[in-house]
Amino acid sequence: MLTPDEALYALLCKYLLKEADSNEQRWVNTWLQANAEHPVLLASLDKLLRTVPGEVVKGGMDTEMAWKVLSERMELGERSGGEVSRDRGEGDPNGMSDMVDREGVGTAKTRSWWMAAAAAVFLLISVGGWYIIHQNERQINYDGAQLVKLEDGTSIQLDPAAQLQVLPGFGKKDRKVILKGKATFDVTTDASHPFIIDLGNQVITVLGTRFSVDNSNQLRVFIHSGKIKVTRRQDSVILTAGMLLEEDTSKQHYQVGAHITDAETRAVVFKDTPLREVLQTINVLYHVNVTADAALLELPVSGTYTGEPVKNVLDAIAYATNANVIINGADFELRPQD
Template sequence: MDEILIYKYLTRQTSQEEERALLAWLEASSENKQLFFDIEAIWKLKSDFAVKSQSLGLYNSLVNMNERIDKVEADNNVAKHFARKKMIYWWGSIAAAIFIGVLFLTNYVISSHAPFMYSYTNLLPDSVKQVTLKDGSVVWLGTNATIAYSDEYMGKERHVKLKGLAFFEVEKDSSHPFIVETETFRVKVLGTSFAVNSDNNNHKGEAVLLKGSVQFENKAGENIVKLHPGQQVLYSEKLKSLEINEIDAKTYTLWRFHLVSLQNASITEIINSIEQAYKVQILIDSSDLKAHKYNFYYKDCNSLNDALEKLFYLTGKRAKIIH
């Protein structure tokens, strides 16, 4: 099944024949249902379709099926929800790493009495690497990000060091606080989901909280601010500045699933996003679209043509690649 048909369904552009085809495809296997749910779940983060007002019997049957899928998948955690795709990405990363020799796991001893240190680095461009820690906490590393921890990780504190961009899903353990340390700041939690981005060259840092609560600290461990879900903190050690913003944390952290979600975006913002993701220049006749706002998503691990096809079904305009 082409994802374009799913996208057309989510944007209410399918014909009755296409809806029948989609329904048959969903009933064919559980894997098809999961793929549909993956796409639908992301769309539902920022889109609200009034499907209950539809009178078409087949359409309602499809909606009821979606609700059953939602109920089953809601019992699974987010890690299981995306397990199939993550395994593909993980094995792909391992194979590429063996071939080019850029992905490595290092154990070393600083001295005869020092603990072992484990270091994971993602050097593959435009990729995300998943790492599972000893306590079951999961970390997604962006390109050029590194996480390191010692074999004393499960001691008094669960302490990790980070360079670059990472997303954390921390297992709750009140007796062992989880601390993310960078060269500029620290983030301390008990169990939660959050993203951290450290810019060591400019002594800047950022944290985004998806759920739970975190304590943002300076590098000396002194508390600066406590974040609540949906908040972003921007910190500059040089300027001694701190900025807290209310954001859509779900959309902001979708990068770990290779998903780009744009909410209430102009055609210019959408084009700019696609151009940056694929490093191209795009030409489109948008003169009559400038007053419109769109909800748009695409997977940056898919082809450029896939993103442009979704754009066509949303706007009715064909875009051309000029560079």
Template sequence: MSKLKNKILKDYLLNKCSTREIESLRQWLEESEDHASQLFKIEELYHLGKFHMNQDAEHIEKAEQNLFKAIDNSKSIKFKSPHFLRYAAVAIIILCTCSYVGYFAYHTNKAFSMIEVSATAKSVKRVLLPDGTNVWLNHSSTLRYPQKFTKEKRDVELKGEAYFEVTKNPHQPFIVKSDAMTIEVLGTKFNFNTKHSNNYEELSLLEGVVQIHGNNDKSTITIIPGQKIILNKQTQQITIQRVDARMESLWHENMISFKRSNIQKIVAILERLYNIHINIDSNINQRMTYSGEMRRYEQIDSTLKALCYSMPICYKRKGEYIYLYQINK
């Protein structure tokens, strides 16, 4: 992949990239450091005009049109040649003569300009951060991060649940902040749930090492892969457990995980995932448990059919109501 499509470049500048375009851009950037350097220069040219404090909206729009016209006049963007960069620079500079003050204002704004991304109540959303870190947001979760990380650290804020695969950088710690905890890593994989319940936050570690700081406590705790830390937000009490961390994060692969779960716990999980009420018949054995993982289907009927195949239970629907009952053998 030596060329970058013009549409992807324009969508990137306008923050309109689709998930597929972001993935293509990420792969292209990983091919060479020169790709990242040249893309950064074009982005600088674009934003220098937008952040110049003396430009009105009409001039900014016209400058954008000139830049995008220059992009369209090239069959594809080949960064081995500087001609396109010079053309793009002229297109911007014609209408936006940016001083050092404008340049400084752009970088200051970019470092502190926050982007907020949320997953809907029915879907998992994947986010690619500026450093190449991948984040999967669980349902109704929100992530805030700067348009550009500082040289010293990579700060993000989380409300809800997210699975992180953090790009390694020993000189730039990756920090996740929630209402109750601050997580610091250099490069690792972990699942962080800030709303496990009203009073608890949980973090499970798959790879690497994580340091946890309670926001109301100066102490620091370090956990290793296979451990989960649970923080009581009211009492600040911390508990560490051994867990199958992969099972804790299966949701980001669109899977549902059950571990020695009785029917009450299974139903509670399904009700939360599908936002629906399920009635449990009194004849179901409450001590019966199920362990395993299954695909989370878009429709709950498909998920229930898979569950009934694994357990001696069945279900029926009456309008919007779902009833579970045990099969008597």
């Protein structure tokens, strides 16, 4: 069990590593204002963590022996200082003894400060080493809009309502996190440690890529680059760059569109793409249901569209395939021209 001092320095380590939650940050800020020496100690800890992380991890410092050595040195310094003060004060007709006394008091205060500082350094090395060794054995939580940088180099941009949990042991056998809400991932490639995103009833396995995930209501995943695998029960789908996946909760299956350069702006590029694939992408991107006559489905379609209304896109495709757009309520159908 940590002593109160060890608990304090463990919290300060957490604060400096930017892993403290809002309550812990407020507590540390209050602690910093309570005493002028506190910012000095925090700066010392910050320097220690930045300059000697390897030594701290190798550590193994015997803090009990360090305290013994420290106390012996301080006792020797006190004895030497006391003899000097007495020698300089004897037979002083000009009142120099008062000055010596004041110097003695100043020296004692300085010595006390350095004793506290030295003690803090020993404690920082001990607790800092414990913290660095064990920090990846605990769960770390992130809430709200922020850019999260993980120790493997992966960066995750969270939306305001998103929640991310980095599970204990991250980076040992795998790199596993739990996501609720929407986030954009830029995952560092590491074939020996797969990056796994747990979405509750679905799992995403990442091979090194940049992609966006929206797990707020129904799952929506867009791949900017690279490749991922989305798994639900016994089903799995491989997604590559330019693909958009949406979960159809009513039919309990995935819908996947391709040839997308930006899902947010509905930017697509078709180059001799079969109409079958084009309509599948439009269905996913615009959340509509578009069907076509079987005679049209294999016709090649080329075109670039960004942010166009779905009716404009369908009119352009119909013109290229010599078809008509038929509107049936909220649905659309392409039929060959007579």
